[in-house]
Amino acid sequence: MENITSNQNGRVKAWQKLQTKKGRQANQTYLLDGWHLVQEAIHHDGHLHAIMGTSAQLAEHQEELPLGVPVFEITTDIAKKLSDLVTPQGIFAEVSLPTAKREPQYVHQGAWLFLDGIQDPGNVGTMVRTADAAGFAGVVFGEGSVDPYSPKAVRAMQGSQFHLTITDGDLLKWTNTFRDNEINVYGTQLDPTAADLFSVQPQATFALVMGNEGQGMRPELAAATSQNLFIPLSGEAESLNVAVAAGIAMFALKQR
Amino acid sequence: MENITSNQNGRVKAWQKLQTKKGRQANQTYLLDGWHLVQEAIHHDGHLHAIMGTSAQLAEHQEELPLGVPVFEITTDIAKKLSDLVTPQGIFAEVSLPTAKREPQYVHQGAWLFLDGIQDPGNVGTMVRTADAAGFAGVVFGEGSVDPYSPKAVRAMQGSQFHLTITDGDLLKWTNTFRDNEINVYGTQLDPTAADLFSVQPQATFALVMGNEGQGMRPELAAATSQNLFIPLSGEAESLNVAVAAGIAMFALKQR
Numbered sequence: 001m002e003n004i005t006s007n008q009n010g011r012v013k014a015w016q017k018l019q020t021k022k023g024r025q026a027n028q029t030y031l032l033d034g035w036h037l038v039q040e041a042i043h044h045d046g047h048l049h050a051i052m053g054t055s056a057q058l059a060e061h062q063e064e065l066p067l068g069v070p071v072f073e074i075t076t077d078i079a080k081k082l083s084d085l086v087t088p089q090g091i092f093a094e095v096s097l098p099t100a101k102r103e104p105q106y107v108h109q110g111a112w113l114f115l116d117g118i119q120d121p122g123n124v125g126t127m128v129r130t131a132d133a134a135g136f137a138g139v140v141f142g143e144g145s146v147d148p149y150s151p152k153a154v155r156a157m158q159g160s161q162f163h164l165t166i167t168d169g170d171l172l173k174w175t176n177t178f179r180d181n182e183i184n185v186y187g188t189q190l191d192p193t194a195a196d197l198f199s200v201q202p203q204a205t206f207a208l209v210m211g212n213e214g215q216g217m218r219p220e221l222a223a224a225t226s227q228n229l230f231i232p233l234s235g236e237a238e239s240l241n242v243a244v245a246a247g248i249a250m251f252a253l254k255q256r
Numbered sequence: 257m258e259n260i261t262s263n264q265n266g267r268v269k270a271w272q273k274l275q276t277k278k279g280r281q282a283n284q285t286y287l288l289d290g291w292h293l294v295q296e297a298i299h300h301d302g303h304l305h306a307i308m309g310t311s312a313q314l315a316e317h318q319e320e321l322p323l324g325v326p327v328f329e330i331t332t333d334i335a336k337k338l339s340d341l342v343t344p345q346g347i348f349a350e351v352s353l354p355t356a357k358r359e360p361q362y363v364h365q366g367a368w369l370f371l372d373g374i375q376d377p378g379n380v381g382t383m384v385r386t387a388d389a390a391g392f393a394g395v396v397f398g399e400g401s402v403d404p405y406s407p408k409a410v411r412a413m414q415g416s417q418f419h420l421t422i423t424d425g426d427l428l429k430w431t432n433t434f435r436d437n438e439i440n441v442y443g444t445q446l447d448p449t450a451a452d453l454f455s456v457q458p459q460a461t462f463a464l465v466m467g468n469e470g471q472g473m474r475p476e477l478a479a480a481t482s483q484n485l486f487i488p489l490s491g492e493a494e495s496l497n498v499a500v501a502a503g504i505a506m507f508a509l510k511q512r
Contacts, residue, residue: 126500131491133490133493134489134490135489156497163492164491232512235392236416236419237385237388237416239389240385241385241412243500244503246500247500251504254490
């Protein structure tokens with residue numbers, strides 16, 4: 001075990017670079033912050049490159065640390081540099097970004113969530129977590145959607161990235177390929193002339209598209225779906241938070 | 257119209273104090289940040305004490321500003337002092353905290369959301385917005401729930417506080433009173449031995465209790481409900497974000 005005490009240490013600087021998308025892309029890794037996430041990576045073979053912890057955290061979890069992964073003891077001060085939280089727990093892991101890119105022509109079953117231009121990292125992370133809880137097979141990030149491996153998105157995912165497939169892709173291509181294979185693709189719109197979400201029979205194999213927080217789905221994607229759905233609103237609110245809307249739609253459409 | 261150019265102006269200092277709960281309680285007012293919220297307050301008779309805007313914002317919305325409410329022109333610099341956003345829109349209103357406290361014995365219909373110790377202002381705001389969208393009559397904040405009028409909560413509510421009743425209260429008293437009046441109170445738990453949410457018939461008049469993000473409902477409250485429900489999770493996620501869970505439960509239980 002290596003002991004790192006200086007903020008200026010080269011490894012610390014390299015880990016800090018993982019807080020930006022550019023740094024994550026260059027290194028093909030990202031950071032997990034906190035024991036719950038580190039533990040998920042250990043249990044799901046998350047390709048760990050390093051585990052970094054304060055002496056207290058390493059002592060507490062010593063028996064659960066995997067063999068063969070380099071462990072670094074860091075100071076509380078360094079822990080704060082690696083985290084965007086005010087009081088981080090003090091244990092981190094550096095793990096590989098997933099490399100396998102899925103292609104829609106090889107998908108024949110399961111429920112899939114398509115994200116078209118979702119901007120908020122918290123929303124994205126919450127939607128991945130909810131997709132996992134609803135038993136979805138995967139989440140496809142279309143162009144213009146925010147990077148799923150930012151610290152805030154990773155925190156909101158709560159480890160669900162290890163339970164389902166996450167890939168990026170061209171959502172028009174995914175939609176057209178699914179429809180060619182007779183898999184329904186449901187868009188979501190605020191338009192009450194779309195079909196009522198709750199009128200659709202729950203299914204095992206389909207895709208659900210959620211659009212950008214302000215603009216909704218791109219028109220060309222909305223035109224390509226099998227059907228567009230709306231959530232009937234009874235009060236005076238004009239819309240729902242996109243992560244809440246996604247949760248309602250996923251649990252309404254997915255066969256239990 | 258008064259023109260304020262100094263950060264040190266007494267009014268500016270007084271408005272800044274509304275960013276804390278203590279300041280809001282002392283003054284019995286809170287701040288709305290951005291035209292959408294100011295407009296909601298105007299349309300719903302939100303008891304406006306003042307409207308503050310940059311010259312550009314005041315010019316843009318001049319025709320919609322209500323008569324009889326003092327208007328203050330502020331600088332972009334002051335706008336930043338009043339907002340917790342990096343780039344605020346530049347228009348604000350100071351409005352009264354609701355004074356009417358509702359008592360459960362006078363409630364005979366509608367769907368009610370009880371919040372037991374919810375801690376995150378974003379979650380609280382999102383739940384109020386969703387309750388509005390689902391056609392709920394009101395939201396009761398139990399002891400230990402975060403203040404609903406913090407800047408972050410108010411932003412997440414998106415004006416829904418003007419569409420339904422918000423009150424604080426003793427949730428055990430609310431629960432017992434509802435049950436005495438033969439109104440169902442449904443708790444929510446992660447426990448799969450609770451009843452399946454989706455097995456309950458949608459209703460017009462009932463209460464739904466959401467518990468703390470980490471601990472769930474207080475045990476004494478869980479013991480007092482008519483029935484406790486869980487959302488069946490199919491994947492490997494251990495739980496849902498509380499605002500997502502509340503959205504799924506509200507739309508599943510509320511009769512449309």
